[in-house]
Amino acid sequence: MHANYPRLGLVALALALAQTALAGAPAGLPENASARLSGSLTLVQAVPGRTVDIRIDGRPVRRAADVGDVVGPVRLSAGRHTVTFVSPGEAEVEAAIRVNAGGSRDVVLHRPAVPAGRPVVSSFRTPTGGVAPGRARLVVATTASVVPADVRVDGRVVFTNIANGESARTQVEPGIHRVTLVPSGLAGPVVLGPVDVAVAPGTVTVLYAVDGPGSGAAIVHTLALRPGGGVAPGRVDTGSTGLARDLPVRQFGGG
Amino acid sequence: MAVPRTLRAFAPAVVLALFLGMFAPGQGEDPVPPQAPRVVRLPSGAEVPVRTVGTEPDGELRVPGDARSAGWWRGGSRVGDASGKTLLAAHVDAPGQGLGPFAELYATRPGARVVLRSEDLVQVFRIRSARLVPRGSVAGRPGLYSLRGSRRLVLVTCAPPYDARHGGYRNLLVVVAAPTGPARASR
Numbered sequence: 317m318h319a320n321y322p323r324l325g326l327v328a329l330a331l332a333l334a335q336t337a338l339a340g341a342p343a344g345l346p347e348n349a350s351a352r353l354s355g356s357l358t359l360v361q362a363v364p365g366r367t368v369d370i371r372i373d374g375r376p377v378r379r380a381a382d383v384g385d386v387v388g389p390v391r392l393s394a395g396r397h398t399v400t401f402v403s404p405g406e407a408e409v410e411a412a413i414r415v416n417a418g419g420s421r422d423v424v425l426h427r428p429a430v431p432a433g434r435p436v437v438s439s440f441r442t443p444t445g446g447v448a449p450g451r452a453r454l455v456v457a458t459t460a461s462v463v464p465a466d467v468r469v470d471g472r473v474v475f476t477n478i479a480n481g482e483s484a485r486t487q488v489e490p491g492i493h494r495v496t497l498v499p500s501g502l503a504g505p506v507v508l509g510p511v512d513v514a515v516a517p518g519t520v521t522v523l524y525a526v527d528g529p530g531s532g533a534a535i536v537h538t539l540a541l542r543p544g545g546g547v548a549p550g551r552v553d554t555g556s557t558g559l560a561r562d563l564p565v566r567q568f569g570g571g
Numbered sequence: 572m573a574v575p576r577t578l579r580a581f582a583p584a585v586v587l588a589l590f591l592g593m594f595a596p597g598q599g600e601d602p603v604p605p606q607a608p609r610v611v612r613l614p615s616g617a618e619v620p621v622r623t624v625g626t627e628p629d630g631e632l633r634v635p636g637d638a639r640s641a642g643w644w645r646g647g648s649r650v651g652d653a654s655g656k657t658l659l660a661a662h663v664d665a666p667g668q669g670l671g672p673f674a675e676l677y678a679t680r681p682g683a684r685v686v687l688r689s690e691d692l693v694q695v696f697r698i699r700s701a702r703l704v705p706r707g708s709v710a711g712r713p714g715l716y717s718l719r720g721s722r723r724l725v726l727v728t729c730a731p732p733y734d735a736r737h738g739g740y741r742n743l744l745v746v747v748a749a750p751t752g753p754a755r756a757s758r
Contacts, residue, residue, distance in 0.1 A: 551632065554728045
């Protein structure tokens with residue numbers, strides 16, 4: 317295996333941990349009143365074999381980002397911002413990104429579907445709506461030079477036909493999930509993985525499939541979510557008029 | 572070669588079939604992701620629409636006021652999930668409506684068939700048990716709504732005795748059904 321690509325699962329976990337450490341200050345979602353006027357961007361460098369300087373509105377935010385580097389979340393005022401990726405000896409790649417108030421978005425520099433093509437920028441809105449208690453959200457995006465893929469989580473196909481620059485999301489139970497991408501409609505060969513992704517309750521975990529030798533690589537990062545969907549049901553109130561008061565009830569089976 | 576002439580005639584077709592087989596989706600795969608239930612068909616054949624509901628901050632399930640609809644707790648398992656409970660609750664009666672369709676569960680029998688449908692999936696269940704529990708005891712019974720454990724459909728409605736001065740019905744009827752097989756694409 318290539319030196320830059322140790323075990324994929326470990327890369328994923330290490331990046332997730334690095335991200336948690338890095339995100340000490342603005343850890344994902346805005347909470348205060350001023351947050352209504354701002355949103356956040358997370359910048360992801362997903363082009364193998366390049367070091368990239370990243371600027372937002374001309375201001376440097378990261379020098380020499382390697383493949384797999386996740387920068388941010390960077391808090392920005394709501395509105396349009398320009399994100400620029402600069403690589404020595406290569407043309408600049410620039411994208412105008414709209415930041416929504418209270419929203420969170422990933423901006424990813426990655427290879428296009430055609431392997432020889434120049435790097436492109438895709439932006440993915442992070443689904444930060446609440447999840448049900450005891451659940452977590454998993455987002456999988458294809459940012460590798462591959463054909464449209466089906467995403468398997470723990471062996472089951474949960475998304476079909478995700479093309480380069482597209483993403484899909486689902487709710488999962490917290491824990492370790494094994495993610496595999498295969499060409500759409502086929503059993504193989506594997507495009508990515510399997511990658512083991514640790515998913516914590518009440519979080520959204522975003523996985524980017526990236527070009528790499530063999531079965532590709534993954535970049536993973538995580539944001540906390542607001543609780544949603546209510547608490548676990550403690551009371552069920554399903555009667556009102558008393559019409560059924562004299563009806564017999566047949567009971568059977570285990571409690 | 573001692574291959575009979577008739578077999579040789581079929582050879583291109585066999586090669587083509589093998590070639591196409593390479594591209595067929597894996598057997599036993601279910602390409603449709605799990606989905607929220609939309610309709611439950613009770614043993615009598617009554618089709619009850621299912622709405623997705625949450626809970627109040629105090630834990631009360633937001634059961635639809637209309638007794639002709641059931642509420643599915645959105646935190647539980649969906650059609651197509653491999654494990655956990657799908658909790659559906661409906662009023663046994665409602666003002667101006669008389670008894671709702673869930674009232675038939677009072678007289679249900681072991682093995683009765685219940686069909687759960689989502690937009691693209693269908694799963695068949697057989698009723699295993701029907702038990703009365705005190706109405707206030709849901710919180711202590713994660714087996715009614717947990718994402719974990721065996722796949723079950725849990726149907727809940729209010730049941731007697733009825734005490735108008737003390738909050739109405741005192742019991743819940745809890746009907747538990749087990750799947751006869753995995754969820755399948757409905758079209």
